[in-house]
Amino acid sequence: MKGKKILIGITGSIAAYKIPLLVRILIKSGAEVKIVMTPSAATFVSPLVLSTLSKNEVVIEMANQHTWANHVMLGRWADVMLIAPASSNTIAKMAHGLCDNILLAVYLSATCAVFIAPAMDEDMWHHASLQNNLNLLNTYGNQIIAAQHGELASGLTGMGRMAEPEEIAERLKQFLLDQTQDVNTSAQEKKEPRLAHKKALVTAGPTYEYIDPVRFIGNISSGKMGIAIAEALADEGCEVTLVLGPSSLSTQHAHIKVIPVMSAQQMYEACVNCFHQMDIAVMAAAVADYTPATVSEIKTKKSSELLTLQFIKTKDILKHLGENKASHQTLIGFALESDNEKNYALKKLKEKNADAIVLNSLKDTGAGFMHDTNKITIFDKSGNETEYALKSKTAVAKDIVQKIIDLQS
Numbered sequence: 001m002k003g004k005k006i007l008i009g010i011t012g013s014i015a016a017y018k019i020p021l022l023v024r025i026l027i028k029s030g031a032e033v034k035i036v037m038t039p040s041a042a043t044f045v046s047p048l049v050l051s052t053l054s055k056n057e058v059v060i061e062m063a064n065q066h067t068w069a070n071h072v073m074l075g076r077w078a079d080v081m082l083i084a085p086a087s088s089n090t091i092a093k094m095a096h097g098l099c100d101n102i103l104l105a106v107y108l109s110a111t112c113a114v115f116i117a118p119a120m121d122e123d124m125w126h127h128a129s130l131q132n133n134l135n136l137l138n139t140y141g142n143q144i145i146a147a148q149h150g151e152l153a154s155g156l157t158g159m160g161r162m163a164e165p166e167e168i169a170e171r172l173k174q175f176l177l178d179q180t181q182d183v184n185t186s187a188q189e190k191k192e193p194r195l196a197h198k199k200a201l202v203t204a205g206p207t208y209e210y211i212d213p214v215r216f217i218g219n220i221s222s223g224k225m226g227i228a229i230a231e232a233l234a235d236e237g238c239e240v241t242l243v244l245g246p247s248s249l250s251t252q253h254a255h256i257k258v259i260p261v262m263s264a265q266q267m268y269e270a271c272v273n274c275f276h277q278m279d280i281a282v283m284a285a286a287v288a289d290y291t292p293a294t295v296s297e298i299k300t301k302k303s304s305e306l307l308t309l310q311f312i313k314t315k316d317i318l319k320h321l322g323e324n325k326a327s328h329q330t331l332i333g334f335a336l337e338s339d340n341e342k343n344y345a346l347k348k349l350k351e352k353n354a355d356a357i358v359l360n361s362l363k364d365t366g367a368g369f370m371h372d373t374n375k376i377t378i379f380d381k382s383g384n385e386t387e388y389a390l391k392s393k394t395a396v397a398k399d400i401v402q403k404i405i406d407l408q409s
């Protein structure tokens, strides 16, 4: 409860003797405590004890000699107000808006949540007027910390005993904790996504180049990195089109439209068709560089010892997009290399007219295909080289999206 501001209103009830203990608990847990009392409460518990424990002056009168107590500011100061013990008399006045003492004036001015911990003898507790007043206060948004069964000041045992200080402190603590979490959550929710109203194209996964109806040339890309990038972009508010090669993975993200493809040619066509609408394009797919020159319509039969196939180059999607890129479009390519990494990455950056190339080196353990992790270095067109640590592919995707945001600004 560090730094939380708690305002306690004490009314005339024998249970007021428990309030110094409550104040001590709250102060010890880091809260700031201020106290207002009705004049009759001061006959049950010493204002001197309360001001010493709370380290604040206790306010009892509307005006003290020539000084007016600013009840409005006290009511606005608090994160939460607690009326404890709340006598039947004060509860009735609160329920009906009466304002003949400072405690009631503060309650009526309070803009914070108000908790009420009633305390009275059993018969008063059960009286219909008291119960109706509590219900009324409840409908106004006040929270009632129910009285308990136990020994009462009258010597009787029954309902009406104020909840113990520890329980009251716990209720306040829980409320303040929930309130902090709500504020944090709504602050996050309110944060405008950084790529709102942007459209992005992402390629992911392998491609399969068919030789005959049952055989193909493919690669071991899972699509995990590209899917993580698509999701990270969508999380930042982008409307994403994911052109996904044959992969066992996919995504259910509400802001990602998946276009499933098989071959490099299909991936090329899907990308070229929509690239002009895009603000961002990330080519994370492991596209086949070659495809069989001919595809047999029937299953090829086993015959000679040596089988020779002829391949032709596929269209380079990244290169094509780079050649047709408008100035507002940000284009990111990948380079998976096993040697001479930096040179090849820079060569791809230039030749494919990308804005940045994300390099994976096969020399790095935990990078590239077949891992949940990746280790990347990003080279951008301004000559920056940024090396990142080995991270989960989700975290790597966020780094790449951050780089895209930097490149766009």
Ligand code: CTP
Pocket: 203, 264, 283, 284, 285, 286, 287, 288, 289, 314, 315, 316, 317, 318, 319, 332, 333, 334, 335, 336, 337, 348
């Ligand atoms: N790429 C593409 N279309 C292709 C081949 C590659 O869009 N037909 C893209 C990849 O998605 C990646 C980048 O180009 O973003 C580099 O791919 P890579 O296979 O590393 O390089 P290549 O250009 O194919 O060159 P090489 O295989 O000789 O390294």
